[in-house]
Structure formats: structure tokens, C-alpha cells
Amino acid sequence: MSNLAIETLGLGRSFGSNIAVGEVDIAVRKGEIYGFLGPNGAGKSTTVRMLCTLLRPTSGAAKVAGFDVMDKPEKVRLRIGVAMQDAALDDKQSGREILEFQGRLFGLDAKTRRERVEKAIHLADIGDSIDDWVRTYSGGMKRRLDLAASLVHDPQVLFLDEPTTGLDPISRVRVWEEVRRLNRENGVTVFLTTQYLEEADELADRVGIIDRGRIVEEGTPTELKRAVGSDLIVVELSGDIERASEIARSLRDVSEVTVGSNGLAISTNDAAALISTVAVAFNQHGISANSLTIRTPSLDDVFLRATGHRLSTESVQ
Amino acid sequence: MRNTAETVSNRNSFVADVSAVASRAIRSLTREPEFIGPALAIPIFFFVVNIGALEAFVERQPGIDYRAFQLPVAIVFAVTGISRANMLVIDIQTGYLDRMLVTPIRRTALLLGLMIADIVLALALATVVLVLGFVVGVGFETGVPGLMAFLALSMAWSLAFTGFPYTVALRTGNPAAVNSAFLIFFPFAFLTPSMLPRDLMSGWLKTVSAWNPVTYLLEGMRSVISAGWDLSMILKAVAAIVGLGMVTFTMAFRSLSKRVATG
Numbered sequence: 001m002s003n004l005a006i007e008t009l010g011l012g013r014s015f016g017s018n019i020a021v022g023e024v025d026i027a028v029r030k031g032e033i034y035g036f037l038g039p040n041g042a043g044k045s046t047t048v049r050m051l052c053t054l055l056r057p058t059s060g061a062a063k064v065a066g067f068d069v070m071d072k073p074e075k076v077r078l079r080i081g082v083a084m085q086d087a088a089l090d091d092k093q094s095g096r097e098i099l100e101f102q103g104r105l106f107g108l109d110a111k112t113r114r115e116r117v118e119k120a121i122h123l124a125d126i127g128d129s130i131d132d133w134v135r136t137y138s139g140g141m142k143r144r145l146d147l148a149a150s151l152v153h154d155p156q157v158l159f160l161d162e163p164t165t166g167l168d169p170i171s172r173v174r175v176w177e178e179v180r181r182l183n184r185e186n187g188v189t190v191f192l193t194t195q196y197l198e199e200a201d202e203l204a205d206r207v208g209i210i211d212r213g214r215i216v217e218e219g220t221p222t223e224l225k226r227a228v229g230s231d232l233i234v235v236e237l238s239g240d241i242e243r244a245s246e247i248a249r250s251l252r253d254v255s256e257v258t259v260g261s262n263g264l265a266i267s268t269n270d271a272a273a274l275i276s277t278v279a280v281a282f283n284q285h286g287i288s289a290n291s292l293t294i295r296t297p298s299l300d301d302v303f304l305r306a307t308g309h310r311l312s313t314e315s316v317q
Numbered sequence: 318m319r320n321t322a323e324t325v326s327n328r329n330s331f332v333a334d335v336s337a338v339a340s341r342a343i344r345s346l347t348r349e350p351e352f353i354g355p356a357l358a359i360p361i362f363f364f365v366v367n368i369g370a371l372e373a374f375v376e377r378q379p380g381i382d383y384r385a386f387q388l389p390v391a392i393v394f395a396v397t398g399i400s401r402a403n404m405l406v407i408d409i410q411t412g413y414l415d416r417m418l419v420t421p422i423r424r425t426a427l428l429l430g431l432m433i434a435d436i437v438l439a440l441a442l443a444t445v446v447l448v449l450g451f452v453v454g455v456g457f458e459t460g461v462p463g464l465m466a467f468l469a470l471s472m473a474w475s476l477a478f479t480g481f482p483y484t485v486a487l488r489t490g491n492p493a494a495v496n497s498a499f500l501i502f503f504p505f506a507f508l509t510p511s512m513l514p515r516d517l518m519s520g521w522l523k524t525v526s527a528w529n530p531v532t533y534l535l536e537g538m539r540s541v542i543s544a545g546w547d548l549s550m551i552l553k554a555v556a557a558i559v560g561l562g563m564v565t566f567t568m569a570f571r572s573l574s575k576r577v578a579t580g
Contacts (some may be wrong), residue, residue, distance in 0.1 A: 088412035
């Protein structure tokens with residue numbers, strides 16, 4: 001029996017001539033939290049829709065919870081929970097009614113449904129408002145209810161499509177805590193798409209980075225960051241970036257130089273020792289650096305190395 | 318080492334799927350008084366105005382009780398075109414339909430459940446109009462069994478017609494388009510003997526009304542009220558309902574297949 005909860009082979013989806021997802025190979029182990037990281041339009045949601053049986057792949061194959069998404073979609077649906085990018089709820093029902101309805105759709109008998117709904121209410125953590133109409137809820141309450149609704153039937157695999165987009169920082173941390181708890185206590189495999197680097201770093205056991213419909217890197221966050229180097233010197237430049245990168249590459253102890261649109265990221269094992277050498281070399285060659293900063297690599301650096309552009313708008317571009 | 322979840326829920330029976338969707342749709346009905354008000358006001362308005370305007374004139378013809386003649390018209394106005402199609406459109410727009418589609422629910426249940434809610438609403442509206450009819454003195458020649466047959470025809474007609482708004486909802490996902498689908502009812506309703514018996518009609522209107530299924534529905538329903546059990550009239554009404562239902566249901570369920578297709 002396979003220990004994989006999600007397995008895809010050359011999975012792809014085109015819309016006419018537009019390839020939304022290329023040939024994607026993913027293997028997610030049971031009980032794992034897999035972060036699927038990429039910018040808007042990279043193909044994350046399309047991949048999730050294929051894995052959730054909402055969209056038929058145009059190439060390749062995928063198995064979820066041991067069943068082929070095309071041949072046995074009903075078997076897959078019984079075993080998955082899905083929280084889509086926007087909390088999909090009925091404004092004219094109460095939170096409790098939505099959870100009850102979800103339980104009924106999954107064929108839970110009355111007793112089990114009652115128990116699961118109570119658990120889900122506890123999880124949603126929206127107090128007495130659970131009996132109010134959903135339209136009175138805040139964004140954070142809706143998102144937590146949406147997540148709780150996707151768990152009423154105790155799924156084996158949980159798909160979370162950008163679960164914290166639009167949430168305030170406190171609500172975001174609460175969702176993270178809940179995902180971790182579900183994974184730890186219930187053994188739920190989590191497939192999490194996100195465009196937030198911090199989210200993937202915090203939650204995921206392994207991360208797949210998707211860009212323009214293709215997976216460009218995959219590994220544990222630590223492995224991926226280590227591959228970039230143990231330290232980074234980030235140089236902001238307004239001048240000739242290409243020439244600056246040639247100079248940086250010529251220096252000793254530089255492992256790798258990654259060029260961004262407004263600077264460089266220099267990988268090295270000891271940034272503290274190298275930074276003054278970099279500054280002097282640039283000065284000697286008439287390159288004016290706006291700033292030089294030292295930091296440890298982030299997933300954004302992994303993304304930059306793999307794609308040539310950054311995911312985060314806050315980082316050096 | 319983590320535990321891995323292995324429990325699996327069971328797939329519902331078809332009836333349980335339909336019942337779940339119907340319960341939600343019926344519950345939503347009680348929360349939309351703005352929807353029920355006009356649905357009731359329009360038939361009552363026409364019932365009162367038509368009787369006020371034409372009763373004395375039409376009853377110059379021997380053997381016509383114009384209030385009994387108008388009651389089926391009011392009922393048909395009340396039960397035609399009411400549907401949960403707007404709810405379906407909102408589900409499409411908010412992504413709630415997708416939430417349902419990632420559950421093991423059978424796709425046809427998504428529509429049939431809504432249609433059951435439509436019948437419940439149609440029955441409630443028809444009951445109010447019937448009570449009004451009784452208040453103004455309309456009685457059934459065929460007694461209680463006739464009343465049941467009358468209601469059965471009304472509900473079946475209502476159900477057959479709902480295929481139109483659901484088709485529009487599923488094809489367009491647009492609430493404005495669904496609301497305008499009601500317009501299709503006007504030719505159905507008025508190019509018929511809704512004001513006058515067919516004997517008193519003439520010209521093109523009489524010809525067109527002969528091809529209109531509502532004509533046979535109204536005449537079948539009237540026969541139960543005024544003429545006693547006339548099997549041929551009732552069968553013509555049933556045939557009109559079945560004919561329309563086959564067309565609209567084919568359109569609606571094809572549209573559903575297209576909407577939920579994963580391709």
C-alpha cells in the first residue's frame with residue numbers, strides 16, 4: 001500500500017493554447033504538510049482544482065488518497081476536505097447550519113454529525129455567533145468557518161488554497177496553529193497553496209515552488225535555503241547590475257551570485273568576512289551600491305535563484 | 318511519528334442527497350420575504366382586477382361563473398416561474414456550488430433538491446390564492462378529490478416551468494438574466510383563454526391559444542372546478558404539462574451537466 005496521499009505524474013491543464021499548468025510531478029506523503037508556493041497566476045489554484053476533481057487534467061495523471069481523480073472522483077471526494085481561496089459560504093445560513101449541511105452531504109448519520117459539528121464549532125471558534133447568519137461575520141470568522149466546514153467529515157487530505165489571504169496577522173496565526181494541530185493530532189495530510197513565503201516556511205514540511213505552470217524547486221525549506229548558501233549579502237544597486245555581478249563572481253569565497261532587477265544576492269559561507277571585500281571591490285570599479293545587508297537565505301531567495309525573479313514585493317527586486 | 322487519518326465517510330443515498338439540498342433551499346425560502354411578497358401580490362392583483370373588470374360582461378354568457386373561471390388563472394400566475402434559480406446563481410457566484418461539488422453529492426440532486434423547495438413554495442402560494450377563491454365563493458364540483466387533482470396539476474405545472482429559470486441560471490450564472498427569464502411566461506399566460514373562454518375569442522389570438530399549453534392547463538383546471546370529472550380535459554392538461562416538462566427538464570439538466578463538467 002502506497003504511503004503517498006497525493007501523487008501526480010506529468011499533470012497538466014491547458015485552456016485552448018494557454019498552458020495553465022505544465023507537467024507537474026508531485027509526491028506528498030501521508031501526514032505531510034506540503035506547501036505549494038508561487039505567485040498569482042503560477043498555476044497553484046488550477047492544480048488544486050484538478051486534485052479536488054473540479055477540473056479535468058488535459059495531460060498526465062493524479063491520485064489523491066489512493067484514487068485516480070479522473071476514474072474515481074467520488075472516492076476522492078469522500079476523502080478530501082477543501083477550503084478554496086475565497087471562503088465559500090451561504091450568507092443566509094448560520095454557521096451551525098452550514099456545518100450541519102456539510103455533514104449531511106458527506107452522509108454522516110445524525111449522531112456522528114452532531115458530534116462532528118460540535119467539534120467543528122469549537123474549531124471555528126466564533127462563539128455565540130455560530131447561530132447568526134454568516135453575512136454578519138467578519139472575514140476572519142468566515143475563513144475559520146470555511147476551514148471548519150471542510151473538516152466536518154474528517155478528511156484524510158485537506159486542500160487549503162491560500163487559506164490566509166486577506167486575513168489580519170492574528171487571524172493568520174490562528175489558522176496556522178489550527179493547521180498544525182490538525183496535522184499533528186489527526187494525521188491529516190495538508191496540501192497548502194500560498195503566495196506568502198513566511199507561511200510556507202512556518203507550516204510546510206516540504207515546499208514545491210511553481211512558476212509559470214511548472215515546478216522549479218522542491219524540498220524541505222531548510223534544504224532549499226541551504227542550497228542557496230549559508231549566508232547572503234544583498235546589494236541594492238542603481239547602476240550597472242551586470243557588471244556588478246561579474247565583479248562579485250570574481251571574488252573569492254563567493255558561492256553564487258543571483259541577479260535581480262534592482263540588485264544582487266551574493267551567496268557565501270561567511271558573509272561577515274566577505275562584506276567589506278565586496279564593498280571595496282565595487283568602490284574600486286566605480287560601482288555605487290545603495291546598500292549592502294547581510295541575512296540568512298529565505299524561500300524568496302530560493303525563488304529568485306530558481307526563476308530569476310522574486311516572489312515577495314518587500315525584498316530586493 | 319504522526320498518525321495518518323484513515324476514516325472515511327459514506328456516500329449518501331440519492332434520496333438523502335436530494336433531501337439535504339431541499340432542506341437548505343426550503344430554509345432559505347423563509348429568509349426571503351422580499352421574494353414571496355411579489356409572488357403572492359401579482360396573482361391576487363390580477364384575480365381581483367380581472368373579476369372587477371370583466372365579471373359582469375362575461376357572465377352575460379349563460380353558464381359561466383367568472384370567479385371560478387379566474388381562479389385557475391390566479392393559481393397559474395402564482396406558481397409559474399417561481400424558483401430557487403436565484404439562489405443557484407448566488408451559489409455559482411460565491412463559489413458555494415464548488416464547495417458542494419467537492420463533496421460526494423450526486424449532481425442531479427443539486428437541481429432536484431431546489432425543485433422540491435419550489436414545489437413547497439408553489440403549494441404555499443396556491444393555498445393562499447385558493448383560500449381567497451373560497452372566500453369569494455368559488456366551490457369545486459368535484460369536491461375534495463377535485464381540489465387535490467387541481468393542486469396536483471398546479472404543482473406539476475409549476476415544476477415543469479422551473480426548467481426555464483434553472484436553464485438560464487446554469488447557462489449564465491447571472492441574476493439579471495434569471496429575473497428576465499420570467500418574461501417568457503407572459504406569452505404563455507396571456508395568449509390563452511385567461512380572460513375569456515375560447516368560444517368568445519376570435520382571430521389570431523384564438524389560433525395561437527390553440528397551440529399554447531397553458532390553454533389546456535387552464536381548461537383542465539377549470540373543468541375540475543366547474544364541469545365535474547372530464548377525463549379528456551384533464552388528460553389534455555397533463556399532456557401539456559408533460560410536454561413542457563420534457564422540454565424544460567432536458568434543457569435544465571443538460572445545462573447542469575455542462576456547468577458541473579470538469580472538462
